Amino acid sequence: MAKYIFITGGVVSSVGKGIAVAxxxxxxxxxxxxxxxxxxxxxxxxxPGTMSPYQHGEVFVTQDGAETDLDLGNYERFIDVNLxxxxxxxxxxxxxxxxxxxxxxxxxxGTIQVVPHVTTEIKEQFRKxxxxxxxxxxxxxxxxxxxxxxxQPFLEAIRQMRKDVGRENVLYVHxxxxxxxxxxxxxxxxxxxxxxxxxxxxxIQPDIIICRSDLPxxxxxxxxxxxxxDVEREAVIPLPTVDTIYEVPTLxxxxxxxxxxxxxxxxxxxxxxxxxxxxLATRIKEPLEPINIALVGKYVELQDAYFSVREALCHAAxxxxxxxxxxxxxxEDLEEDGSDALLRSAQGIIIPGxxxxxxxxxxxxxxxxxxxxxxxxxxxxxxxxVMVIEFARHIVGTNEPNSTEFDESTAYPVIxxxxxxxxxxxxxxxxxxxxxxxxxxxxxxxxxAYDESLVQExxxxxxxxxxxxxxxxxKGGMIYSGLSPDGRLVELCELANHPWMVSCQFHPEFNSxxxxxxxxxxxxxxxxxxILREGAQPSLPLPPNH
Ligand code: GLN
Numbered sequence: 001m002a003k004y005i006f007i008t009g010g011v012v013s014s015v016g017k018g019i020a021v022a023x024x025x026x027x028x029x030x031x032x033x034x035x036x037x038x039x040x041x042x043x044x045x046x047x048p049g050t051m052s053p054y055q056h057g058e059v060f061v062t063q064d065g066a067e068t069d070l071d072l073g074n075y076e077r078f079i080d081v082n083l084x085x086x087x088x089x090x091x092x093x094x095x096x097x098x099x100x101x102x103x104x105x106x107x108x109x110g111t112i113q114v115v116p117h118v119t120t121e122i123k124e125q126f127r128k129x130x131x132x133x134x135x136x137x138x139x140x141x142x143x144x145x146x147x148x149x150x151x152q153p154f155l156e157a158i159r160q161m162r163k164d165v166g167r168e169n170v171l172y173v174h175x176x177x178x179x180x181x182x183x184x185x186x187x188x189x190x191x192x193x194x195x196x197x198x199x200x201x202x203x204i205q206p207d208i209i210i211c212r213s214d215l216p217x218x219x220x221x222x223x224x225x226x227x228x229x230d231v232e233r234e235a236v237i238p239l240p241t242v243d244t245i246y247e248v249p250t251l252x253x254x255x256x257x258x259x260x261x262x263x264x265x266x267x268x269x270x271x272x273x274x275x276x277x278x279x280l281a282t283r284i285k286e287p288l289e290p291i292n293i294a295l296v297g298k299y300v301e302l303q304d305a306y307f308s309v310r311e312a313l314c315h316a317a318x319x320x321x322x323x324x325x326x327x328x329x330x331x332e333d334l335e336e337d338g339s340d341a342l343l344r345s346a347q348g349i350i351i352p353g354x355x356x357x358x359x360x361x362x363x364x365x366x367x368x369x370x371x372x373x374x375x376x377x378x379x380x381x382x383x384x385x386v387m388v389i390e391f392a393r394h395i396v397g398t399n400e401p402n403s404t405e406f407d408e409s410t411a412y413p414v415i416x417x418x419x420x421x422x423x424x425x426x427x428x429x430x431x432x433x434x435x436x437x438x439x440x441x442x443x444x445x446x447x448x449a450y451d452e453s454l455v456q457e458x459x460x461x462x463x464x465x466x467x468x469x470x471x472x473x474x475k476g477g478m479i480y481s482g483l484s485p486d487g488r489l490v491e492l493c494e495l496a497n498h499p500w501m502v503s504c505q506f507h508p509e510f511n512s513x514x515x516x517x518x519x520x521x522x523x524x525x526x527x528x529x530x531i532l533r534e535g536a537q538p539s540l541p542l543p544p545n546h
Pocket of ligand 1: 356461
């Protein structure tokens with residue numbers, strides 16, 4: 001039977017609870033303990049797919065096509081597992097399931113209540129993941145912070161689990177923040193005490209408290225938390241802010257978290273090997289020569305909207321022994337200021353996914369700039385649409401070609417709705433989602449990158465390359481370097497007369513891992529590193545006697 005670790009958050013959100021969860025997963029995995037992870041999101045949306053990236057950040061897509069919280073991306077990258085739809089549960093899903101059961105008459109005669117009906121449905125989801133994954137330990141993160149109205153049913157459900165599966169099989173970890181007060185120069189513990197009190201009000205006493213702080217924690221602070229929150233001294237784990245998230249597994253292990261978890265859950269304590277994380281963190285912190293990559297997008301004010309893209313770029317840069325210098329370019333600014341000022345130092349341009357017409361013309365400007373100046377370009381989903389639109393405009397010699405997503409009456413609908421999307425009216429969960437196969441075309445840059453003939457990649461889109469324009473663009477120099485196995489859908493395209501301008505209909509960023517960068521990102525970065533732009537010249541060695 002699986003053991004459960006429940007992680008709650010206190011004081012404020014965004015302290016890196018997801019990274020702590022992912023790191024605990026990595027620590028257990030390093031001890032040969034199998035883990036699976038689940039994120040509980042207290043909002044009423046069925047999934048985050050219908051939310052604006054400004055509200056929610058990136059939507060992470062699992063192989064089986066679930067639109068999920070971006071924390072799942074961190075779980076996958078840290079634990080190196082491919083998760084499934086069961087790993088993200090929202091209040092919206094829980095309530096829809098309970099109401100559907102009520103309508104089917106499964107509770108005939110009963111009054112449907114939060115306790116027990118909603119909490120039972122929540123616990124059902126814990127067991128479902130435990131059964132499906134067959135993991136030794138299931139780590140479950142409760143989204144939000146303790147005290148949120150929306151989170152109450154989840155807290156009640158995790159409280160009940162201790163009784164359901166036995167005290168020895170359940171561990172409660174609370175992640176809090178110790179704010180720093182500059183006037184007295186100390187980390188304050190009171191918010192943590194309040195937060196633990198709030199948790200206790202729901203009947204949960206944490207076994208371990210992870211304390212986030214911007215400065216190192218003093219021993220007396222640890223004593224205080226131990227005393228006031230009633231946890232053992234060594235179960236107060238400091239987690240100061242670090243330079244890179246990949247340092248966190250090593251840091252938590254050094255503080256004894258791994259040993260504590262296996263001890264408390266009665267698991268076999270095999271010495272963990274976290275050297276790969278240590279090496280990774282050391283390399284990231286080395287002063288490597290930077291590569292300037294411009295990310296041209298419409299949600300750049302909220303960098304979390306491109307979380308996996310940024311990580312994938314970072315993995316690829318590291319592979320080439322370089323650091324990533326990401327230039328965030330608001331696509332709308334390219335419409336106003338022209339491209340040269342904003343893209344002058346870019347050694348590579350990436351256009352990630354997105355929806356809606358805002359900022360599209362700025363992205364087209366960026367794609368034109370990349371094509372004309374022979375700057376390496378990687379287009380992801382929307383980035384492919386933009387590359388096709390720009391190239392078609394160049395071939396046709398007018399600005400008419402467009403996607404029907406942005407101009408329904410264009411004379412050149414080079415990107416159009418997928419036929420199977422035409423009749424769909426609902427917006428939630430109805431895109432082409434998850435893994436689909438892609439056959440690579442020999443001799444192409446994409447095939448060279450993958451060094452495989454058939455790959456599976458994750459999708460999330462409604463629009464695609466319009467086959468009516470295949471010949472026209474091919475004659476102009478576009479190569480269709482990846483197709484669906486039936487040849488019907490263009491999955492990858494590139495330009496013949498350009499050093500490296502490659503786009504894909506899918507989202508390769510979701511498959512990149514810290515020590516295994518995605519082949520397309522890797523090769524994009526490999527070409528970009530050779531490009532010399534303003535500010536990117538390596539410093540010359542000083543002459544002798546200088
Ligand atoms: N908006 C485009 C579509 O729906 C692209 C989506 C994306 O970039 N994920 O097809």
